[in-house]
Amino acid sequence: xxxxxxxxxxxxxxxxxxxxxxxxxxxxxxxxxxxxxxxxxxxxxxxxxxxxxxxxxxxxxxxxxxxxxxxxxxxxxxxxxxxxxxxxxxxxxxxxxxxxxxxxxxxxxx
Amino acid sequence: xxxxxxxxxxxxxxxxxxxxxxxxxxxxxxxxxxxxxxxxxxxxxxxxxxxxxxxxxxxxxxxxxxxxxxxxxxxxxxxxxxxxxxxxxxxxxxxxxxxxxxxxxxxxxxxxxxxxxx
Numbered sequence: 001x002x003x004x005x006x007x008x009x010x011x012x013x014x015x016x017x018x019x020x021x022x023x024x025x026x027x028x029x030x031x032x033x034x035x036x037x038x039x040x041x042x043x044x045x046x047x048x049x050x051x052x053x054x055x056x057x058x059x060x061x062x063x064x065x066x067x068x069x070x071x072x073x074x075x076x077x078x079x080x081x082x083x084x085x086x087x088x089x090x091x092x093x094x095x096x097x098x099x100x101x102x103x104x105x106x107x108x109x110x
Numbered sequence: 111x112x113x114x115x116x117x118x119x120x121x122x123x124x125x126x127x128x129x130x131x132x133x134x135x136x137x138x139x140x141x142x143x144x145x146x147x148x149x150x151x152x153x154x155x156x157x158x159x160x161x162x163x164x165x166x167x168x169x170x171x172x173x174x175x176x177x178x179x180x181x182x183x184x185x186x187x188x189x190x191x192x193x194x195x196x197x198x199x200x201x202x203x204x205x206x207x208x209x210x211x212x213x214x215x216x217x218x219x220x221x222x223x224x225x226x227x228x
Contacts, residue, residue, distance in 0.1 A: 046218060097159060098156070
């Protein structure tokens with residue numbers, strides 16, 4: 001069974017203070033690893049899909065990287081509007097279902 | 111592109127009644143739609159997977175007779191919570207994945223429906 005563990009559970013940052021979120025996973029064969037952002041009371045918003053170790057993707061202040069066992073979401077010089085819960089999910093080869101981690105709640109103070 | 115809507119956004123109902131939630135893909139045809147439930151401070155838990163014109167596949171522990179799913183077209187899926195009870199109160203979220211043109215692995219999520227059963 002797929003397992004996805006995210007750390008830390010919560011992260012409080014000062015505006016401009018860069019940091020990283022971790023997502024470690026166990027899956028027999030990886031089709032893709034996904035990062036989503038979820039604001040309170042809203043559905044998840046798609047950020048990135050990573051397919052193979054060594055792959056990196058960037059969007060504004062966010063950069064996602066992937067190894068064979070984990071993924072990192074780097075937030076560079078965060079702003080208060082980056083405050084949200086960031087969810088990591090894996091998709092196993094041969095299936096389109098997503099297994100989600102518990103998420104990391106990021107709070108950025110001005 | 112890849113916009114998914116849900117209706118209603120929130121609903122309050124009495125115990126024992128049924129509630130229908132609609133999920134629509136607005137700008138693409140959804141090969142598969144998924145229904146999730148999310149309790150406060152918890153992550154998303156997959157309830158079922160549905161393909162257009164086929165019976166839904168339910169995850170272990172999800173009662174198929176209580177959570178009726180209909181996927182009548184490539185842009186619409188509905189979830190009906192039958193004989194709702196207070197413990198069914200939750201945040202229900204749908205997602206949809208499209209064809210290869212829309213990056214078929216990726217699920218795009220709706221805004222969610224908050225259900226409160228009194």
